[in-house]
Amino acid sequence: MDVAAPSLKDALTGEARALGFDAIGIADPGAIAGVREKLEAFLASGAHGEMAWLADPRRGDPRVMWPDVRSVIMLGVNYGPDENPLAILAQRSHAAISVYAKGDDYHDLIKKRLKALARWLIAQAGGDVKVFVDTAAVMEKPLAQASGLGWQGKHTNLVSREFGSWLFLGAIFTTLELPRDAAERDHCGSCQACLDICPTAAFPAPYQLDARRCISYLTIENKGPIPHKFRKSMGNRIYGCDDCLAACPWNKFAQEGREIKLAARDELRAPSLAKLSRLDDAQFRALFTKSPVKRIGRDRFLRNVLIAIGNSGDATLIVEAQRLLSDDSALVRGAAVWALAQPMDVNAFHALKSKHHGVEGDDSVGAEWRDAIA
Template sequence: MAGGRAGVAELRGPRLLNKAVKLSGADLKAALAREARTLGFDCIGVTDPEAIAPAGKHFYEFLEAGAHGDMDWLAASPERRTDPRGLWPGVRSVIMLGVNYGPDENPLHILEKRSCGAISAYAQGDDYHDVIKKRLKALARWLVAMSGDEVKVFVDTAAVMEKPLAQAAGLGWQGKHTNLVSREFGSWLFLGAIYTASDLPRDEADDDHCGSCRACQDICPTAAFPAPYQLDARRCISYLTIENKGPIPHEFRKAIGNRIYGCDDCLAVCPWNKFAQEGRETKLAARAELRAPELSQLARLDDGAFRALFAKSPVKRIGRDRFIRNVLIAIGNSGDALLAHEAERLLDDASALVRGAAVWALSQLVEREKFKSLAAGAMGAEADFSVREEWRRA
């Protein structure tokens, strides 16, 4: 799962001041690819703005089924997503770029460390939006200087269907988990796009190489894939722990385990990942403190400490309260009775979202009689209806 709501960088430039020859066509594309590699991109391809028309049909079906959940920004002006010209009528070519962020260890291993929190691999380092956008802007400035044509830059922050465009540009294919899969980098590619008014030679679209494999579907803890190539975001742990602003639905709490931000299961199990380690950029390396943070320490984060720990991290965008909600679900799933006091301490938190999750975590860790005693003392003083319901249900 990935998503964004706003933001586009638009670049214009002089028409080749002090340049005697203007590159065009195949020569411009070849030079562009060389410059992209120099800037840290691992792959590049070009496609036609009309290339993703078939993907638009599937996107509308996704919306009509309500599978996008509360991500209303996906349903806003869908015509701008399904046709790049709806976002910018002047686009003549779409340049798709990828950066490999393949982790240096199996993300599934931390799921066995129940007293630690599992943060999705892409969020263990600096925010990829910032890292990739800097590279995109640098490449776009180069392209403007070489072509004199207008460009626009996107990285998961506007109405762009990156994955269908990336497949059309030959970077990979959309796998059965709906994410892009590359024969070179597996399921670990950050994507960025440059829309340009330049007319560049197109690359051939990649073919589907999933075959009969269904590993990504079978491993999903919450059965978020109703069929191959279909995702119900409402059941996806990435959606539940990141986009979902309310309590985690009860039916998914046990399945979430110790995943406190996102979920890598369907990506990590992809057999194409064996090719994903080459060319990994050090700027996207994980921070040591985010590889396997202890739940006991995370549960004690106030707003200031949360912001400090996750400075420059995409995790910061969900805010302290939603994050602590996730930590408490993981505490409840830890089986570690020593963590019960962390949940009990948060029964008095200022956030009703946190208090409700603390109730559930306690109900999983303490003996029934103690829990009933805590409930008797807390329910009378609890002003929030949703938290009282957590007590009653537990």
């Protein structure tokens, strides 16, 4: 089989940079064959929670996903924030939204660039391609490590010596044989800052994540009520959690010479919980147009906002939570009950309970009323 000339790889790298990619590496499709065993152990433990798609049998080996693949081109875009993402946690009457979700949906942004680069590659060298951005049975992080972009840190996310923990990843599978890059080795050393900062102790051990305890999972993937034992730990985090990413010491390199390419929307930097709690479905969709937040829907979003209201210590937000006791969604009503039980006087809460509990038709909301204040 003909091996592509090194000059093609150099040109590919140049084109990737021109399209806005900050990192590029090439891996052999068989480089992560051993990852499947770790994935199966993870699935067997149940730590994936409701994310059933992780059990897709094609995951873990690109050659199963596409037998014709001969090279995997991994690409990264630095999305390091232009402000401290943990500072918002002290503004308890305002919402903390994960860095990656404060701008336009990265799936759309990265996929356009991947398709453009794939078209360029076909025009230059022929072959066939497939592009992936976190929406198929592709294990991007192990492939990124195999291609030299970084390594999977103790928080299980990719860490780069150039960009810290802030890289969006995308992949191009190609039938072309391209020169491989050396895999990156682990540079975490004895550091465990990412593990120590986790609000819910979601890491049972270094390099292991129990998604069921992770605030990102709880606020995004979890479709039901937030488990009681994690509600206080959520603080004002209403979509995702950046704590383990932000704690990584390698982030100090992420801003050097960086051009802001994926800017946060001003209205999503520190939105007030009061304003967010008043969103109806149409307003929610309008505010989060092109945002990944839109995918969880208004009800799950308001569930998260109400947990933050309960944690805010702001008595002026009681009226917002009280209004949502009559919401059409049982998920929202149940979260409103918990939110009100945190700051309210016991007698005032029992007066509300006597008004609403008897007419509540949903068992889960009834349980919230029953258990909120004994």
